[in-house]
Amino acid sequence: MSLVPEIDYGTPASLSEKMVTLTIDGREITVPEGTSIMRASMEAGIQVPKLCATDMVDAFGSCRLCLVEIEGRNGTPASCTTPVAAGLKVHTQTSRLKDIRKGVMELYISDHPLDCLTCAANGDCELQDMAGAVGLRDVRYGYEGDNHVKARDNGETNTRWMPKDESNPYFTYDPSKCIVCSRCVRACEEVQGTFALTIEGRGFDSRVSPGMHENFLSSECVSCGACVQACPTATLTEKSVIEIGQPEHSVVTTCAYCGVGCSFKAEMRGEELVRMVPWKDGKANRGHSCVKGRFAYGYSTHRQRILNPMIREKVSDPWREVTWEEAYAHVASEFRRIQYQYGRDAVGGITSSRCTNEETYLVQKLVRAGFGNNNVDTCARVCHSPTGYGLGQTFGTSAGTQDFDSVEHSDVVVIIGANPTDGHPVFGSRLKKRLRQGAKLIVIDPRRTDIVRSPHIEAAYHLPLKPGTNVAVMTALAHVIVTEGLFDEAFIRERCDWSEFEDWAAFVADENHSPEAVEKYTGVKPEDLRSAARLFAAGGNGAIYYGLGVTEHSQGSTTVIAIANLAMATGNIGRPGVGVNPLRGQNNVQGSCDMGSFPHELPGYRHVSDDATRDTFEKMWGVKLSDEPGLRIPNMLDAAVDGTFKGLYVQGEDILQSDPDTKHVAAGLAAMECVVVQDLFLNETANYAHVFLPGSTFLEKDGTFTNAERRINRVRKVMTPRNGYGDWEVTQKLAQAMGLDWNYSHPSEIMDEIAATTPSFALVSYDYLDKMGSVQWPCNEKTPLGSPIMHIDGFVRGKGKFIRTEYVATDEKTGPRFPLLLTTGRILSQYNVGAQTRRTENVVWHEEDRLEIHPHDAENRGIHDGDWIRLASRSGDTTLRALITDRVAPGVVYTTFHHPTTQANVITTDFSDWATNCPEYKVTAVQVSPSNGPSEWQMEYDEQARQSRRITAKLEAAE
């Protein structure tokens, strides 16, 4: 094994289609117009010396090392900033160039420490490489003069010298090693789009500065690591590299955090992970990452990881460690007993959106083929199930319509109920790049999220609607488009059912749906709404991106339908730059849905009542399958409380913390007789579990994840599972203990079974993925290269279907007792319920959940910033600290849900989407009042959790 090779071409690729031929060092090369001479040279295999150039950022021309000579032109132009031209004759190595380069390098090295042997960049230092490349043999200038390298030997102060900044938990900044190439500053601007770094001072005073001469941690830095990756020296270095040393091999794999699905190189030394570096050829992330994917992997070796299976009779007992065999046998006999005693439908399973496609497939197969029912669901129930319903009805498939590259072609971007810079940061950076190039932005969100206004980004319109009024706003946008004749008639006549369009158009044109009429409940200024509608309809390629702020409502599915209507009405479907783009929360939530995790659907979104589909699986699995839809998660919990549902196998999901109305979830779990939790940690759900099966991390197994753009990416094992088994192996052993004849020896065999049974995966195999890098389903005979864009020549269902979307106010209403509306969200540094990120250094950015409240509402209640407050709803109450901000409108409060002690879901209610039971997390009527400390429930809960996490040692047999 060796490091995955990546070539740095020095400057970004040109997208021009016009080709130009020139000669470099006697070699003829043809490249796209606009390519730099540096890049053209590299493509011809000639590496021009360089320091300030790297292909992740635009050329800068500051280091003067990449100079070349061009026949017929004067001087020695920099090859990074000089574009190719037809017929040029370029020389990259002449005696004049050699002298200049050697002189430049000598000056660089004269202000750089010579501790190369003990330097963390030893083995990965471009400065050292260039000194070698130009043949530098001597530095004639000493260190006694002006320098940044060290404190003076004679005891005087060297004001130019600065100590290392070690404030960031993941990397250090050592100014003494900085050559001021500006690569970090430009990476922060161009790649990440945060603009946290700058060069302060001029000339010899110049140095890199986070913010206004702050340290990294207190600056605006979001710790994406692009600067560290860009740095050619040891100035910005991962602490893990400082501690471990340089990696010796690397493996391409896929991040296990959000639905962007970034490709990374896991750089290893033996089985020790040295660092994660985003892979340039990764088609979702194009070489970029966020703080979670790049740095927050420490949870995989966290001391709280459970490595041995455990059992207990009652949830009030301490855990008892057992062998795997005992655990499997116990679960098998308990589930069989429950089914015998309470009926076949008394047990079920929950698949994980954090696990691989193969693992998810096995869990649903265990439920359908082993348990003999369809009681299988997944966390998509609580996030994107309305997307499945809404897009399925209108377009014929639940899939997002684009790839992430598509945003590079968008002219107007609408973001609804999503906060990409926090929730989907790498996509957020790609979007910001496009916005800086001039695309227009419309944000529909109750909160002024970062994307509304941030450096060099400003939304054309921010429509700060009241939580729960999405449908009214979307329908009003449609009203403007229809009544002002802005719809794309040609597209609609060709692609959609015209009579359905007419029916819908008449519906939205009704005066009741005008921006002026809906203002009284949406709170959105009609003139802004009208202007936004005109911009979207007439501004060129219009793309809609949305998140859980759309789906997690009583009318979640209706809003998804409204979004689809709007895209169809404006002809924004079926080409790059447009489309309907659900931003998926978890790494494999798309995949878990694809793999048949829903109680009504077999893999590939085929209803269980469909005889032909069941027949395919019955033949493959050798069992009879139920044609009745099973229970969804909330229905399982209701049935448990009613006493008809007694056993649950939960893989990699924490329903007690993530699902709404915690008390009801707890009551449901408490009523069950055998709850099996398979996870890395004793999560909150495990407080009510009878069996715990240790899980493995994404670093410890092979498989695939499918991201929000339907891209199937490989997950590759880089270390032995610490618990001993990949999760797919655990499920297989469990199935075997229940008498099923499963014999998969590798996850690739599971994928082969998926491909054989699921038409949209027909050509997918590990060999094919290795060859292609990744593919976007559908990937079959018709589209062997996969499908970056859906619905190109027509909709999957045939004609696009317009459906009326009547606004219905949620029954969760404010009143005198609960006058404020609570909405929830997430933050960049933490992920979901925080089980992983809370066990990393990421806690330095977010150690607790805070309640955001408008200054006006805070003052009315006598609340100061940082005060403990009591947050109460009709469901329950909790306490947390206040954060006073005008990001939220008066009447609206907001919190995150990353910490279990906050218990935000004690507050949320059991209202849910009419079509899918997706809970209404985004609207809860609450009251906020000053408080002294934790609520009674929080204290009871803490005590229960503490008790339930006790573990007794394994009983050793007496000698």
Next chain:
Amino acid sequence: MSHDEPHKTTDDKLVYMANQIATFFKSQPEAERPKGVADHINKFWEQRMRRAFFAMIDKGDPRFDPLVVQAAPLIKRPAKIAKA
């Protein structure tokens, strides 16, 4: 607070869910309404949910939206309870 509002029973929730579904289809073209509600319930409701639903409908539970009652004949009656 939770103490002064008794927790909803599963039956209460089923009535609420059925009425929510009816509310959506009420705004759709008239001919599609009962079939829309029935198809939705057939597609997504597990047998014991439909069993409880029919137990209430058959008794003429007054809490159901008239559209739900109108759709009921199109909803599939569940089979007998399955034994393992």
